[in-house]
Amino acid sequence: MARQEQYEELAKQLSSVAAVRRDLARLLPPDCSPASVILLALLRQYGEMRMSRLAELLAIDMSVTSRHVAYCAARGWLDRQPDPADRRSRLLRLSPDGEELLGQVSVRYTQALAACLKDWSDDDVGTLIDLLARLRASFGDCRARTPHQSAAGADCHAPAPQLPAQ
Amino acid sequence: MARQEQYEELAKQLSSVAAVRRDLARLLPPDCSPASVILLALLRQYGEMRMSRLAELLAIDMSVTSRHVAYCAARGWLDRQPDPADRRSRLLRLSPDGEELLGQVSVRYTQALAACLKDWSDDDVGTLIDLLARLRASFGDCRARTPHQSAAGADCHAPAPQLPAQ
DNA sequence: TATTGTTATACTCTATAACTATA
DNA sequence: TATAGTTATAGAGTATAACAATA
Numbered sequence: 257m258a259r260q261e262q263y264e265e266l267a268k269q270l271s272s273v274a275a276v277r278r279d280l281a282r283l284l285p286p287d288c289s290p291a292s293v294i295l296l297a298l299l300r301q302y303g304e305m306r307m308s309r310l311a312e313l314l315a316i317d318m319s320v321t322s323r324h325v326a327y328c329a330a331r332g333w334l335d336r337q338p339d340p341a342d343r344r345s346r347l348l349r350l351s352p353d354g355e356e357l358l359g360q361v362s363v364r365y366t367q368a369l370a371a372c373l374k375d376w377s378d379d380d381v382g383t384l385i386d387l388l389a390r391l392r393a394s395f396g397d398c399r400a401r402t403p404h405q406s407a408a409g410a411d412c413h414a415p416a417p418q419l420p421a422q
Numbered sequence: 423m424a425r426q427e428q429y430e431e432l433a434k435q436l437s438s439v440a441a442v443r444r445d446l447a448r449l450l451p452p453d454c455s456p457a458s459v460i461l462l463a464l465l466r467q468y469g470e471m472r473m474s475r476l477a478e479l480l481a482i483d484m485s486v487t488s489r490h491v492a493y494c495a496a497r498g499w500l501d502r503q504p505d506p507a508d509r510r511s512r513l514l515r516l517s518p519d520g521e522e523l524l525g526q527v528s529v530r531y532t533q534a535l536a537a538c539l540k541d542w543s544d545d546d547v548g549t550l551i552d553l554l555a556r557l558r559a560s561f562g563d564c565r566a567r568t569p570h571q572s573a574a575g576a577d578c579h580a581p582a583p584q585l586p587a588q
Numbered sequence: 589t590a591t592t593g594t595t596a597t598a599c600t601c602t603a604t605a606a607c608t609a610t611a
Numbered sequence: 612t613a614t615a616g617t618t619a620t621a622g623a624g625t626a627t628a629a630c631a632a633t634a
Contacts, residue, residue, distance in 0.1 A: 308614095319617075319618080346615095
């Protein structure tokens with residue numbers, strides 16, 4: 257396959273991953289959104305952090321992160337402590353309830369994935385994980401060099417071709 | 423990595439793919455949604471089809487598909503012809519304007535991916551594409567066997583589409 | 589009566605902009 | 612003045628349910 261065909265196919269496959277993500281989301285408890293799970297999982301993995309760092313890890317705007325964090329805090333899944341170094345910030349930390357929630361989600365995810373991927377080899381699953389992590393890293397690097405709305409963002413953002421706009 | 427850890431990690435990586443998809447979506451012309459692109463690309467790949475088949479390929483509800491199709495039809499990107507075999511249905515077909523739109527999108531996607539993935543080997547890109555296609559197929563099979571809610575459309579689900587893997 | 593497709597409504601997630609509190 | 616975070620608003624995407632037309 258030529259490189260350009262590869263890119264088109266990759267873009268298509270990335271789009272269809274959304275369906276898989278929706279399937280996984282259906283497994284969650286009613287008041288637990290997918291966003292909550294990702295957020296809490298990041299807190300478990302990286303430990304205490306500020307809002308801005310969390311937004312960066314999630315690759316979403318801080319305003320959105322703020323709402324997700326408030327949602328989780330209201331349910332006791334995370335704690336917010338004042339940051340002694342900067343009183344504008346609060347340090348976010350996974351709570352025991354949050355840990356328990358992650359445990360329950362893990363059980364559901366694992367059962368579903370075990371059922372759907374039972375004919376996958378460990379190597380294949382591992383390779384997919386590695387490549388997805390690398391994909392995200394490559395895009396993250398690219399995004400870091402070219403802020404979204406900047407007019408000078410030439411690396412990732414193609415110049416706009418003429419369109420039959422409407 | 424133990425199988426259960428693999429599954430947790432996979433679920434996490436799948437979530438972060440959303441950020442990559444958002445980045446790609448930012449490349450699109452203002453009136454062209456990501457949903458339109460996927461829809462039109464499926465019409466180009468599989469040719470003329472009915473709404474129900476398209477919804478199945480997209481793995482989204484037919485009501486949603488109907489809206490996306492209407493949006494594309496209003497912009498002349500696809501044609502809807504009466505189905506001679508069943509007057510309840512219309513046959514959807516990519517229009518010349520739709521083909522041109524896909525071509526422009528392809529240019530933008532390719533440029534962006536070429537910039538972000540310039541240090542990836544062809545083999546790695548190909549492996550990622552294959553594994554994503556296989557992942558979607560595995561989930562499609564699983565979904566077909568275990569309908570989400572109750573007896574909505576239990577046994578009338580056609581088997582998951584065979585992916586072209588190219 | 590069942591099925592194809594459409595429309596109305598509600599919910600989730602995200603981005604932009606305006607705002608506050610602090611640096 | 613600049614930055615961290617919050618809130619209001621708007622837009623895109625999807626699911627459910629009610630409906631129309633046809634099988």
